[in-house]
Amino acid sequence: MSIRRIDPASDRAVYRQIADHLREAIERHDLAPGAQLPSESALVNDYGVSRVTARRALSVLVTDGLVVAEHGKGWFVRRRPPVKRLSSDRFARRKEGKAAFTVDMEANQRRFSVEVLHVGTGQAPTEVLDRLGLPRGSEVVVRRRRYLAEGQPIEYATSYIPTDIGAGTPIAEPNPGPGGIYARMEDQGFVFERYDEETTARMPTEEEARILALPAGSPVLHLVRTAVASGRPVEVCDTVLDSAAFVLFYSLPA
Known part of the structure; x- marks a missing residue:
């Protein structure tokens, strides 16, 4: 998955920009159903943000029904198409x-x-x-x-x-x-x-x-x-x- 940069001039919160990037990757099938998303640590390194910000970005996708969190394993694209x-x-x-x-x-x-x-x-x-x-x-x-x-x-x-x-x-x-x-x-x-x-x-x-x-x-x-x-x-x-x-x-x- 290619990483896009955060736009510091945007009025959209940083964690939502990261969530947008991940959502686009899911919709393009760069991240297929069942695929593991970048970890919190990877997002921290790629975007230069705090772990709290990375976790909030992933949580947005969980709330949107696109991603599931598996305890001890990571974050995964939801497998079920409607x-x-x-x-x-x-x-x-x-x-x-x-x-x-x-x-x-x-x-x-x-x-x-x-x-x-x-x-x-x-x-x-x-x-x-x-x-x-x-x-x-x-x-x-x-x-x-x-x-x-x-x-x-x-x-x-x-x-x-x-x-x-x-x-x-x-x-x-x-x-x-x-x-x-x-x-x-x-x-x-x-x-x-x-x-x-x-x-x-x-x-x-x-x-x-x-x-x-x-x-x-x-x-x-x-x-x-x-x-x-x-x-x-x-x-x-x-x-x-x-x-x-x-x-x-x-x-x-x-």
Whole structure:
């Protein structure tokens, strides 16, 4: 990576100028995904700055989601290019035995895995019960998963399903079978009508940041989906996405 000089006449802080140089090298692929960035000591020598300034420059790139710090090893370009999350067809292919996440990952040619963190009967937040049309205090089937691409967490999702639909069925098992829980609902005769999704951006909770292994200062996308089938809500899925790992793609009719 070629080193550019600091412009002493610039009104941009020195650490931000260094961060700009490193960002440009990443965008040009002079520093490819997974590549190690110059160490703090190297930046101190190359730019003639203090270690604090060098660390602040690298921290800017961490906050921007371009770089990760690995304790005891150094600073590395983040490996994960954004996944294009499809708005259409991602649920329709359950008839082929493919869950929506599988459809997205295959379309993006990504290596992926799913970790089932919890499956069981339990409580749901009041807002979820309202979306499901259930009385306060109702128990539901709860499914929590973490999704990974190239071994890195990118998505954390919790599904809430009414017990009259999920309890005592494969929906309440860690592996519900080909096509996921929606396919199992169709096995019961449910006909899906629509999926209502609400997406907001926010900072993660401490637990979400831990589960997704997020760098400090990384925002997330919070997506809440209500699946409606045969005239009733059959699932609420509360999903937290690493915002740097996804592009939300929508194709709307003219």
